[in-house]
Amino acid sequence: MSKTSGVKIEDRGLVRRFKLGNTAAMEQLVVKYQDRIFNVILKMCGNSDDAAELTQDTFVKVIENIQKFRGRSSFYTWAFRIAVNLTLNFCQRRKKAPARGVSSLDWEHEDISREGKFELKQFLSDESSPDPAGMAQQKEVSDILYKALERLDERHKAVVVLRDIEGMNYKQIAQVLELELGTVKSRLSRARNSLKEILESILK
């Protein structure tokens, strides 16, 4: 049995017990998914306080609506659908009425670390396929990647974060975003292209 199937069966049991009134099962589900949901929301909205709020919103909504969950999709994709929808709505509202402290999208005035730019440029132009892990976890480079993600169109951002950061397959992404498989493929392709162009403009 694959790891995914094992996870699904475990979730099904927890959801069933939760629906029958078992609080411990509910707590297990929250603890199990809180890191992953927080991580995805943070990569999408770029602010950890907002991400914490949205994570809590997600679980409140999950708990309130658990009796409506029929199990047609997995609990995992259902919970992420709620998280992503809440985050997309939040980001749209924020764009219309930006609060103080939200980072500007004006790159020319951003204090982007020169060292980070240099490191990233080197990495991207290196033909020998160096290991990206050490690179991406440097704070300066990570800041640049966050800023590039922030610059992405919301629909592109969602699909790139779910695929490249959360590691969902196309079918799961389609369920979370309620899209056709073909749309996921084309949107992901365009999203990666956009991200590349954004990074190139930052690194110029």
Added chain:
Amino acid sequence: MKMDRKIEELLNSYIDGEGSDRQKVEVQRLIQHDEAIAQRLRELSKYRNLLGSMSRAKAPPRILENVKGRLEERVYREPVYGASRGRGAFARRLFAAAAMIALIGLLGFVIYTVVVPEGKVEQPFLAGDGSPSAPGGGIVEEPFYGRLILQTPAGRGPAGIEWSINRAVEQSGLSVFSLRPAEGNRKVYVLEGTRAAVARVMEELSKDWDRFDSSTLVIETDSFQEEVVVESITAEQVMRVLNQGKRDTRIMVAKDINLSNKVELLAPGVAGLPGYGDLESDTLDLTRAPKPVLTGKSDTKAEGASGAGRRGERAGAQVHLRIIIEPAE
């Protein structure tokens, strides 16, 4: 050079391991014959791996506590007129719903106190030999039909619990007790007798109650052809339901308990607060009085039948209760 859109999608599917075998072969052929495509593939891989290597943020502490706190808040937040305008409409709805529920609760209380005289509810019939006695003045006795579904933890059958029930039944003096043939790991006990006798069984079972993963009481009715389900029920609550002589009162008490248990699930500790009664809220999506509601998935095998055919088979017994013990799947 701008790559063809179809080839771009093909390359993306390839690096994600999503393409069909035929598409994978096609990509391999392309990268062998076209350096630009091979270069593009390397580039896509690099960007994808870069994003995938970003450190994974951990959720801040106390997410769970904060979630529970917010749920509590939603149940008990009172509308404050003049507060933030954005919440005005919600506050009005909540107030209207709370007023309606309070009214229904009051009506239910009045009917309850009028129909069921004080003192007779708790022990209307005390037959030590298990045989029913005629009801006292004024109460029309309506037998209870239902099933109590107790789930043991997954992978663990009802062994051990069986011993407790057998002992409890022996000591209770029930008029009829039978154990149906086991279905896999599932055991069904059919109890028929007076309330007092069933109460002794429940008292014995209550000692093992925390061994169950879940406990659900299903009341079979024949007026709506629907069943009333009470989730997360305790042994004491089972007897509260069984002790109601009239079916309608029994259903009302059952629904009250079900609501209380659901609120307790959403906001632990809240249901015990004074003033808490038949609290309902559209936001919480709980059952609506007075129509009985079938919730969750009860056992759907032969035991799931309304039982109408059994009525009258064991005439005279006050309680016809099937206790089903099964491991969670």
